[in-house]
Amino acid sequence: MSNIILGSDGIAIRQGIYEESKVAKTDLGRFLDFQDGRRFRYSRAANATITRAHMAVAAVPTLTNRVQTNYGVTLDSKDNISISLATAPAEVNEYAGGYLIVNNAGATAAGQGYMYKIRKHDTGTAPCHVWLYDKVHVAIQADDYVTLVKNKYDDVIVAPITSVQSAPIGVPLITVTALYFFWAQTRGYCPILVGNGGMTIGNDVGYDAGTAGACEIMSNYANTPYYGKAVSAGTDTEYAVIDLHLE
DSSP states (O other): OOSOEEOTTSOEESOOTTOOBSSOSSOTTOEEEOTTSOEEEEEEBOSSOBOTTOOEEOOOOOEEEEEOTTOOBOTTOOSSEEEOOSSOOSSTTTTTTSEEEEEEOOSSOOSTTOEEEEEEEOSOSTTEEEEESSOOSSOBOTTOEEEEEOOTTSSBEEOOSSOOOSOEEEEESSOBOTTOEEEEEEEEEEEEEBOTTOBOTTOEEEEOSSSTTOEEEOSOTTTSOEEEEESSOBOTTSEEEEEEEOO
């Protein structure tokens, strides 16, 4: 069978769901649907391996809540806008494909809550030069605060056991090499590592605080990300089939 698969728009992608790639074969976040109800999202691992059938989660934002002193951005700007950051991005275009959000507006409060997709950026701090895909809808004032977040499917890691810090993005069907691109399953029947206490058919399952990347029966719906419903039973360290409901 060919390893050429068709994306949702009918364009061929030369990377199957059981393959990884050192270079991107399509856009991050692009989805691939199968007739059996499974969906996959194109993703990239952070600087660490992701084991097959373990849940991966999005990168945690680090460039957050920065006041734009001396760097107001006028209405309709989108090319080479200047923003202030306490820490420089680790590399050029680290946040490309991600987002800039005005998370806390200043005196006018006019631009608060607006978010724009990032096309590219440099590694400056004061200023950091950013290019956006869309024009700024409401001017960003010098006393506004902004946050940069990465593309949801870039620099993903295995769900940690320390705490819930970011959203689940999907489960790889293969073990993924650090910094490689892969398909993460987000919907439909999927194998996943079973964690604390095991599970039986029909259980609602989600984040497991005892084993990185595993799932367990949900007991706290308020603070635990929901993954889906158990289709097969499983005990600790085994693998069960989960009907994933991440989207």
